[in-house]
Amino acid sequence: MSELKKLRALLRDRPLFRRLWMSEVISLLGDWMSFVAISLLALQKGGGVVGLALVLVGHSLPHALLAPVAGVLADRLDRKRLMIAAYIAEAGLTIAMAIAASRGNVPAVQVLVFARASVAAFLPPVQSAALRRVVREDELLTANSLTSLTWSVMFALGMAAGGLIAALGPTIALAIDASTFVVAAFLLRVLPSMRAEGRALEGGLGTALGSVGRDMRAAVHFARERPALLEAVLAKTPLAIAGGGAWVLLNLAANEIAVLGSGAITLGILQCVRGTGTGVGPLFSASLVRRGMSMTQAFAFSALVCFGGIALLAGGYRLGLAAALVAALAWGSGVGSNWVLSCAEIQRLSPDRFLGRLAATDNLLNTAGMCGGALAGAVLVEKTGHSAAAALLGLALGVPLWAGLAWAHRRHAARISNAPPALAPESRG
Template sequence: MRDVWSLMQRRPHFRRLWWSTVIAELGNWLSYIALSALVLARDGGAWQLALIFAAHLLPDAVLAPITGPLADRLDRGALMRWSHIIRGGLTLAMGLTAIAGAFGLLQVLLAARMIVGAFLPPAERAALPSLVEDDELDLANRLSALTWSVLFTIGVALGGVLSALFGPVIALFIDAGTFAAAALILRGLPPLRADADDLGPLRVRRLFGELWSAWRATRPDPELRRVAVSKLPFALLLGGSWITLNLAAFDLGGAVAGAALLGVLQAIRGIGTGVGPVLAARLGQRLGHPIERSGDLIAFVAVAALIIFNSPVGLAIATFFWGMGAGHNWVWTTTGLQRLAPDARLGRLSAIDTLVVGLGATLTCLIGGALSEHLGSVHAGALLGLSLGFAAWLLLGQRSRVRAGDPAYPDAAGSRA
């Protein structure tokens, strides 16, 4: 904790970015459970759940050819601010739409909100190396994972309770206010333009070409190329397992208690997300080298347990270890990408990372939702995600060894030259 406190004191601009994330994400997770509750309260079923999840993830993937190049051209701080402002307005409209009972319009507004939100992750990840030193990146990302864990835990738990006691609309209105507050905090950031000056204007016909050119530029560095797609196995696991977790919670708890149970389970998963990177870092220090493959393996075993156990306690244990694996995977892949990628291409490579996660999770979510509804099986989604995720993990090999000072790989300064 002293290292974290010292980092926050030394890097005021990083502290500002962190606070904006705290406020926006807390509200965001409040509405996360609210939306699931709105769907299942209307007997929407697994397919409607899958559409809600796809609306959360697919815009990030579809817009990656735009968001990545923009993050390498425009001020990354301005992109983040406007993303928060517009999402706040859309979330307010979602609350009003829910009151009116226009569920179809609510889904459209959610999709619009996620489209605008797609501009945030590439800009945020690309901005971080400009706000901290290279040897602080791992700590900053572990803090981000821990923060996400705490906020997810508090947010989904409160969202479940609020949805059960007062209805999901209240959570949506609170979420709208948090976006506005986050945008105000980001006004204090310095200019955060990329070091690139040779990209030229962004042209629609060259959108995928820009991502492809950034990908081709990784050819001399197979380690960077491997890290850029290392979230794929977990993404495939995530989509189908998310369907199973939601269905299992409401199957055990019913319409009202199910929302509260889902909030608790998601909160437990969030705690695991924060614990995983911390334990992995400590174990890596004792062993003398970083641990990378373990995160996915832990998540695979946890989702297998999610299928086997059919009790609140069993689901809680499974979701905790699922979260541990998720948090560890996110930290080491994100830190590796930030260390190895040149600043001029970091936005586009971060967009490729987002594209991999969005398409992978959406694929298993939609197919898993359709299978669950067609077969009447709560576990069909998790079985699909586990099968495809493990197959992708075997194919990729996951041999990446991102380590500071390892002579086998370019150092941070050289990789950003």
């Protein structure tokens, strides 16, 4: 069966997955529309390149800061209720952002972006943990491929629409975004209770929050003893660091290329193509894995495609839109493949009681790397005046980290395989 037929069959045969998927579709479309508008607002009125990077940081950093809390709660509370509560809270904060944007209050918008992202930080580990409840284990790779394809299509449509709507101001995009969160929450109401297996909120919410450090350490210890699982948890980080710098360059390159004299339209086109890559890449990589490619080889292939695309963007965007489009497509293909492979492996290899925390650890490392790469790249651009410096710095940090992790993984796997059977009981987390 072809990959596309498997995607259609999954949507047809798994109604609960279809509901979960539809809620993401609707919220993502509004998210990316508003993200373009806010990015352009910050670049024009909020402090130049560093102000632009702060939008990404405000949008992403809470995912890193709150990932441990989100992971623990995902393993202790009803995942359905967490998702609905998060969507409703995001709707209210987005309405406040629209009001602030209509008044030209950029600092207030940035604060609200951070607040909304703090709420959104609870969604990735919860959604990842919920996914395994609505599909079979042998459907996880297909389900994650569909999730990535959906993200890509909504990213492309949202970015393209956001580029056009930005000419009318950010308020309209934010108002649309607020409505999407309400619809997403409504769609999830029919899902069954999704409390983690063998976990309960013992002693109340305060007890759960107080156990964050201990619970996260237990999950990390569990992954450290399983090289394939640890490889999946760490796989996104080097690409995220390189991608943070490349994201800064992409925004700056759009203003320099300026198709039809508009940086907003150009950014929408470039992000649309990058989003297309994040959808196409996973379908290709999933096909390679099913044909016998090892997961380690697939991770390496996706990383090389990503790094190659970023290098092409840094070296070739001045050649014009065509070169930038090819670079954005390759970058997106590598990132999308890496994302799907790592998520599917974490869901496949982790017991349900650890799944929320390991998904949160993955999210923490990914977002921290992306924010660090973007901020460091933006500061370097401010100091040197060269737009490509952001992406080049991201590569200079990300590529050696990827090579080092690959080397360490091989040594760790060999050491574990040669070790005598463990006498200690498996961690109960």
